[in-house]
Amino acid sequence: MSTDLTLTTKDFKSDQEVRWCPGCGDYAILATVQGFMPHLGIARENIVFVSGIGRSSRFPYDMNTYGMHSFHGRAPAIATGLACARPDLSVWVVTGDGDALSIRGNHLIHALRRNINLKILLFNNQIYGLTKGQYSPTSEQGKVTKSTPMGALDEPFRPLSLAIGAEASFVARTLDSDRRHLTDVLRQAVAHPTPALPWSRSTRTATSSTTAPSTPSRTPPPPTTPCCAWNTASPTGSPRTPTRSSTTPRTRTPPPPSLSPGSAAPPRSASCATCSALRTTG
Amino acid sequence: MNPAALRANLADLPRGAEIIVNTDEFTRRALAKAGWATSPLQDGTPVAYRVHPVALTTLTVEALKDSGLTHKDAERAKNMFALGLLSWMYHRPTEGTEKFLRTKFARKPELAEANVTAFRAGWNYGETTESFAVSYEVAPAQRAFTPGRHRNISGNLALALGLVTAADRAQLPLFLGSYPITPASDILHELSRHKNFGVRTFQAEDEIAGIGAALGAAFSGSPAVTTTSGPGVALKSETIGVAVSLELPLLVVDIQRGGPSTGLPTKTEPADLLQAMYGRNGEAPVPVLAPHIPADCFDAALEAARIALTYRTPVFLLSDGYLANGSEPWRIPDVAELPDLRVEFATTPNRPDGSFWPYLRDPRTLAPPWAIPGTPGLEHRLGGIEKQDGTGNISYDPANHDVMVRTRQAKIDGIDVPDLSVWVVTGDGDARLLVLGWGSTYGPITAAVREVRAAGGRVATAHLHHLNPFPANLGTLLRRYGRVLVPEMNLGQLALLLRARFLVDVCSHTQVSGIPFKAAQLAAVIKENAEDTQDEEGTEATGVH
Incomplete structure (x- = not known):
């Protein structure tokens, strides 16, 4: 009755047309996650992807699993109910910097502190893509966008600091374009015996190039235990159980380009039609 | 003191x-x-x-x-x-x-x-002491109660037990996602004690997460409930709209209190009827039920669960502070006499080509299948974006949207609801006045009508439990009377709906003081209306002859 567990990447591709803008980093994340899923060893029908609203949130439509494209900012709450009612399922939340850190901040931190069996993937593109280019909670100070023509005034959130502050037990950052590292983060998140929050964050390291960033995601826990990790577009440090000391100190300046395994994100030639025009340097 | x-x-x-x-x-x-x-x-x-x-x-x-x-x-x-x-x-x-x-x-x-x-x-x-000349003896009630084993029960307790029983009758584990709020919290407290019945309760970080978790649990195959009061409903409105769009079963229990805003948290005020009916963006119809006495909260919970599970829809259950905290004797029912609420989850593809369409509807109920995660071969995605009829794929097609809006409305309009019965006593058969109520006004209305009848007035009464959809016979019934008086503890919300739906010019009598009607005051209003209608009858009769 249950699905054959010798699954391939193809098995996780839905019949839906993927509709991100050309050059968007979300394509790379989708491909990586689809490629990673067969390694989970979990039948397709026991996997659920839940998303909110935003660039990142069409993700469940493209996964041939159970899924819900819910509403703005509430995916962690919905996924919490799912995971509580059905501990047998592998529950993943796909979200973005606007969805997770702005409209849903409360649900995110409480999902993290509860240590529920969830994986959260946060695609951090540091911009509101779906609504066509307003600044987001992770946009750097001074960023010029449609809604901040004189530059953004606000201090940005550091997703990693936020997650650790909320007592997430697994937090990692990776890069959409670094498939090997992203896959490794997913693997570690799934192996983590508590909820994990992998963030896939595309910190706009370089300059105007930029693609739609991938936001961090919480990887759902293995069937019995949850974990969270962030994937971000630029990987920094070890994704494994970060400690407070591993966080970068908060400064008034935009975060430095990512350090760590590997080099900074390569500049992308393709650009997101929606976002890139607005992504002038901070 | x-x-x-x-x-x-x-x-x-x-x-x-x-x-x-x-x-x-x-x-x-x-x-x-x-x-x-x-x-x-x-x-x-x-x-x-x-x-x-x-x-x-x-x-x-x-x-x-x-x-x-x-x-x-x-x-x-x-x-x-x-x-x-x-x-x-x-x-x-x-x-x-x-x-x-x-x-x-x-x-x-x-x-x-x-x-x-x-x-x-x-x-x-x-x-x-000799200062008390009179003492009183209240005989045990005989006629008022059907034979059987009784216990004292409050509305909130009855509602909680009704939810547990409904899940038991559905043979599924109950899930409650909730955030504490007066006067609804007692339901969370009660349900949190019943893990033995497979009940899972989740005290969320806020009202929105409470209903969000319930929605997630509903997707996963649980009879899911969220409990709150008026201000909490305002926060949950978006999620209720999502549940309408996804077409998942979900009970929204609103223990109404004085509003607007924080209002009068400890006072009763059934004034959320229009919020329950219309408090969402777009065309988002939701069935609405209201119990009339504390013990009825048990039956109302079962009925709300029946509608939610059968038609895959969120359902509003409107209790209020008066019912929630009021208590009365309740006959403990025999479980065998309660409705069977079992549902059939989808387990096999529903298309000839072996594919599964999540919005291929049951032709009788118009309910889509309930295919829960863990079911091989039925993997699908639900979403709050408009979906194509049948397949559930995202669709911005104008004609399709029109079809989907009308289909969702037709599903709610077509819910099987029992006819409304009118309470008359001997000699009232020719009453020209109908007093129509809903919710917790039942007690005061009944007491007031008893008083009017004792004084020789002729009055018929009826009490609505189903407020959306209305009972099919309601329009006919309203038109049968010379006058319909609708007492409400709001500014006439049911009256507004009745006028809009049936073009009947009902008389609205309202009080919004945070306390129930007093029977004597209501009796005076009913008596006046009863006399007016009898006078009109006389005038009409004179005119005919």
Whole structure:
């Protein structure tokens, strides 16, 4: 009755047309996650992807699993109910910097502190893509966008600091374009015996190039235990159980380009039609 | 017990009522606090009442002088002295009270004995003093209750047990996602004690997460519930709209309180009817039910679950503070007599080509299949973006959207709802006035109508439990009467719906004070309307001849 567990990447591709803008980093994340899923060893029908609203949130439509494209900012709450009612399922939340850190901040931190069996993937593109280019909670100070023509005034959130502050037990950052590292983060998140929050964050390291960033995601826990990790577009440090000391100190300046395994994100030639025009340097 | 209490409650008493006054508390200072320069006991303010001055505090302290308690502690037992006095007045058995006190203070036997002593002293005071000429005996109720085993139950407890029972009848584990709010929290408290019945409760970080988690649980195959009050409904509105769009079963329990905003959290006010009906963006129809008495909260929970599970829709259950905290005897039902709420999850593809369409509907109920995660071969995605009829794929097609909006509406309009029955008594068959209510106004309306009938007035009454969709016979029924009077504890929300739906010019009588209608006041309004309609009848008759 249950699905054959010798699954391939193809098995996780839905019949839906993927509709991100050309050059968007979300394509790379989708491909990586689809490629990673067969390694989970979990039948397709026991996997659920839940998303909110935003660039990142069409993700469940493209996964041939159970899924819900819910509403703005509430995916962690919905996924919490799912995971509580059905501990047998592998529950993943796909979200973005606007969805997770702005409209849903409360649900995110409480999902993290509860240590529920969830994986959260946060695609951090540091911009509101779906609504066509307003600044987001992770946009750097001074960023010029449609809604901040004189530059953004606000201090940005550091997703990693936020997650650790909320007592997430697994937090990692990776890069959409670094498939090997992203896959490794997913693997570690799934192996983590508590909820994990992998963030896939595309910190706009370089300059105007930029693609739609991938936001961090919480990887759902293995069937019995949850974990969270962030994937971000630029990987920094070890994704494994970060400690407070591993966080970068908060400064008034935009975060430095990512350090760590590997080099900074390569500049992308393709650009997101929606976002890139607005992504002038901070 | 003190002047302030006398002042606050005097208006609630009918003329001729008996008032027992603790004279020890009627000091000059306490009188001044209550706004009296001199004691009303002396100047005759409560002259229309039969006042029994009793030095409750002094007598209690005197009764306990050998107990070893301090004067202050002894004073605290005066409520038991009063209870003893009332037990004597109403011929109530005393064993239960004494047993309760000994159990409650089992760890402090000296306090238990002091309370029992005060209680007995009060009882003895009633029996030996000659100031009470009258005592009362209330015979056990016989006719009012159907035979069977009864227990006392509050509306919130009945509702909680109804939810547990509904899940049991569906043979599925109940899930509650909730955030504490007055006066709904007791349901969360009660359900959190019933893990033994497979109940899972989740106290969320906020109202939105509470219903969000419930929605997730509904997707996963649980009968899911969220409980709240009016302000919480406002926060949950978006999610209710999502549940309408996804077409998942979800119970939204609204224990209504005074509004708007924080309003009157501890006061009752069934004024969320229009919020339940229309408080969402877009065309988002939701069935609405309202219990009428505390015990009915049990049945209403089962009925709401039936509709949610059968039609895959969120359902509003509108209780209120009056029902929630009110209690009454309730006959414990035989589980076998309760409806079977089992549902069939989709387990196989529903298309000839072996594919699965999540919005291929049951032609009778228009409900889509409920295919839960873990079911191989039926992997699918639900979403709040408009979806193509049948396949559920995202669709911005104009014609498709029109179809989907009308289909979702038709599903709710087509819900099987029992006909409304009218309550008449002998001689009222030709009544020209129908008094139509909903929710907790049932008690006051019934009492008021009884009063009007006793005085010779002719009145028919009916009470709506289903507010969306309305019973199919409602329009016909409304048109049968010369006048329809709709008493409501809001500014006429049901009246508005009835006028809009049936073009019947109902008379709206409203009170929005945070307290229930008083039967006597309502009786005056009903009597006036009954006389008017009988006069109209006379005029019409004259005109015909």
